[in-house]
Amino acid sequence: MTTTTARLTASFDDAPLTLVRRRWPLGLALLLLVAFVALPLLGDDYWLNAILIPFLVLSLAGLGLNLLTGYTGQTSVGAAGFMAVGAFATYGLLLRVPGIPLPLALVGGGLIAAFLGMLFGIPSARIKGFYLMVTTLAAQFFIEWVFAKFPWFYNYASSGTISAPRLELFGYSLASPVGRYLLTLSCVVLLTWVAVNLVRSQTGRNWMAIRDMDTAAAVIGIPVDRYKRLAFAVSSFYLGIAGALWAFAYLGTASAGSFDINRSFQILFIIIIGGMGSIAGNFVGAAFISLMPIFLNHAGQWLFGGNVDAGQLQNLQKILFGTLIIVFLIKEPEGLVRLVGNLRDRLRTWPLRF
Amino acid sequence: MSTLLEVRNISLSFKGVKAISDLSFAVRRGEICALIGPNGAGKSSLLNILNGVYRADAGELVFDAERLHRPHPLTAARLGIGRTFQNNALFKNMSVLDNLLTGLSRFQRSFFIEQALGLPRARREARVFAERAEQVLEFLELQPWRDVAVGSLAYGLQKRVELGRALIAQPTLLLLDEPMAGMNAEEKQEMSRFIADINRDLGATVILIEHDIKVVMDLCAHVVVLDYGRKVGDGTPAEVQANPDVIAAYLGTVHG
């Protein structure tokens, strides 16, 4: 016992630096290979444009919101507002800074969104829960209004829209579907790696501690207000980049209306369905949200032939989503990712039960 | 032995109801000081003042020869005041290991961007932190529950995890609010042993709130008795037990 406790008091600073070689799980390597090589080769334009790019961007947005809401416990319904900031800021940088490379413009747009997110996160020191959610709602409407109201942001275009500027990297054009897909994929992979690092680090633990019990977090020495603001900033950075990609890699032409409150709810649903406080959940949730309508369309066609009109199908979708959200909130607050995990555990132990 | 903590004329009230009135006492460096008294005497409130969760209406605190004017929980943590709560205040969705690791926040030196990008300093810090957490797991015999979510642990184990979370921060002063409440005799003995070891081997000064008088007699050389927010006794266990005011405070009161 004495030896243990004696070691406990050993100093912090004398640990040698050894490089831990991380093993790349085969599954991940395979997934990346498929995503970077197979899909661009095999996928047709429709798949890339209409399914894979929006799926990836929505996953990224979910990731951003999840860091704030799932990991830090600060519910926000203003996600799309910060996406808009990223989109308009990236546009402004590409337009007004001559020769700025695309990656720099994206990071710049993300940083501007992060700064704004940090500002809107300041009230989180004083208000919690429902009332904090209302301030994010206010942020959403305010930001939307600003980008619709002041023509400077959309360069005085009579349409009030911003459209994809030169998408190029080191002289290569990224304007083709494959180019836009690879741009999006690279951003998503890089930022997912960063997010995994973050949630496994002391920063991530501090966020989760604040989520679970903020008084205790302060008592053990976590600067609660600072980490809440940091969560707002990091979350908005992710959302900002997602917004820029949504505008330029997916839509091509966007306006303030592309980032309305419905988009915010869509992102929120992604993390509820996929799983709060889970990285993989964002991808599962985004896949669900973006594939479900397509699936329903086909199912509707197949079941009823041409007898159901599109409007009714859309209503059906809304009802289905609403029901699912309620089911998830009540039955499985940890989302689809948890359901899949449970299933896997059961399969693993399945033969043993007999 | 020198004085580590001095409480001077502290008063606290909630909406006009006095919880603590004009309380003064001193805790010597290296001792285990028991804080006892009937329910509602103001013991937990006092701990909350000591680490800045509540603010005293009047009075002052001197910690480690430094005057603390209305400490904030963060300042208290940075000065090395650790704490466990009467009703467990763990991070229930996190594993035992992660709960312990949060206790190291006050030693964190790497910036968030270093952690985000997995830079060497952050990685090295993470490894040192992990090693320390393993040591605490071993010390408190918590290894079997290392990766279990704290919320699903038995109450007694949770109390131990909370002790670990405070302990890992190498506190100078450790405030323990009824760490043995709801435990059976065997668990109490185990917990007493942990507290004694922490005090002796790590040199942490301890303020312990405890209702079980036998535990207090075994562990503590100094006892402070509160009743209705006033100090009614202060001395060795024997002195306090012989004090008529203390006996009066306990007569007819329900405590558990």
Ligand SMILES: Nc1ncnc2c1ncn2[C@@H]1O[C@H](COP(=O)(O)OP(=O)(O)OP(=O)(O)O)[C@@H](O)[C@H]1O
């Ligand atoms: N946050 C609060 N708001 C209002 N009143 C409070 C608050 N905290 C404590 N009190 C009151 O202050 C008095 C002292 O409470 P405290 O919790 O400090 O007692 P205690 O000695 O820890 O009792 P116990 O042995 O039951 O834990 C009680 O009358 C209690 O009702």
Ligand SMILES: [Mg+2]
């Ligand atoms: Mg109490």
